[in-house]
Amino acid sequence: MYFVNWQREISIKEIDGKKVVVKRNKISKNLHDYLIAISYNILSILLAHPSAPPELGNKMTSNEGTEMREKLRSIGIPTPSLILISDNLLIEEFIPGGNLHEALSNGSDFSLAFSAGIITGRLHKSGYSFIDNKSQNFLVSPTRRVLRTDLAFIQKKNSIFARSMDIGSFLGSLLGLDIRRYKVVQDAFCEGYYSEVKTPIPYLSIPLRNILGFGLSLSSNWVVNVLQDSEKLISYRRKLGFSVKSP
Template identity: 25%
Template sequence: MFRSLEWRTNSIKVEDAEEGRVLIKEFDVVKPTLIFTLYNIACFVDNLLNLSIVKTEDYYFPSLRERVENEVKAREILSGLGVKCPKIHWRKENVICMEYIDGKTVLELYRDGSLEEVYDVSKRIGFEVRKVHEAGYAFVDCRAENYIMRDNGEIYRLDLEFFTKKTRFRSLCDIVTYDVSILGLSEDKCMTAIRGFHDGYGRKLSKTELAYISLFSSIYPLSLKEGVDEIANRASNALTLLKESIKDLNLLKLLKSLTSKMEE
């Protein structure tokens, strides 16, 4: 279902080699072009809403060469921050051969694990993302599928081709893509994961992030071939987040107050 729109932007193969089991990633050109066209449109709209349309630092359209180089540079930076990533064995113009990490993606872990596990792992990821942002960098794409956990509890960060210097909008993208990626979970696990991530990151969701989550979640199922249950969960969880934001803003009280004044 909608396979041509899948978010995976590259060809991935797992093979046996002298180094052991390896993952070979061949970089695609077409899908990232489409994704970053959407990214830059969203960036334009965001700058427009913030009255900073001439601000160009948020726009980002990495070339194929830059995406490959980002994978290498990111590992050098992240290793210094204590963030684990698969080692690169070799690379060519548009291909990277890296260490194969045996384990579950964090999204799979959330589906199968307990609420306590979901909270703990999500909090660890939120703390790591905060460290990366404080160091001046951003992933741009921070979905739960881009993390994998080994049986020993070590969490590895995958897919670093969009890793770049931090801006306000790129940091926002990290938070939004993470939260959107877990909306298809059951409500208890989704809200637990969001709470854990933001506890680790050090702050709650902002109104701007909630708005982008609501918008992006409506098109997200097209990319992941989600089933009926996941799509239903996504809609329900997005609505729950919106309701919570309304409570936080006391909009309901304000509306009631205005209504009572009009009646007087």
């Protein structure tokens, strides 16, 4: 099996009789990382919450390493086991269930989105943010356990903008779902998040969801979900006692 994404060439191989995921950096990876970082900075300025871009380089390699994975597990965020890491190569445990985006697109148990909300909330409670929190960065095991992979952009940031980026990028990556399925997934994620943090979902999550969704899941469903669902999400946040105003 072989997969390609923007930053890495990904293949499934066998080592000592066990399947593993091999991720090799593309030549263009540094450019793509820079574009993500500068986009983060530009969006924060446009939304009146100027924030420094995420750290790149060695920080990204460190985030994928054993120490960060152990820290995440200690706060209840499971990750695939790391086998090998270098500047240009990462090998980790193979999770046969695929990623969360595929699972939700195929109509799998929507409680998986609830679990993703819990994971996101736990990281925010610890003072960190994923920054790149799209649904493709969550994996689903055969036992329906949700794990977090692609950890490179994690930052010790807990600002309104950073937390909104996490929620907005997750929901934005799923705007391509049909309206009924998307609504159930969105509600499940928000409920999972709230069950963990007991604090308002940052109000910037809605505009960031719409902006990021344009690039992550542009389709006719994106248009329908953006037009029909923004007010519903605001109403949902009010129902849970969330403020929709800037503090």
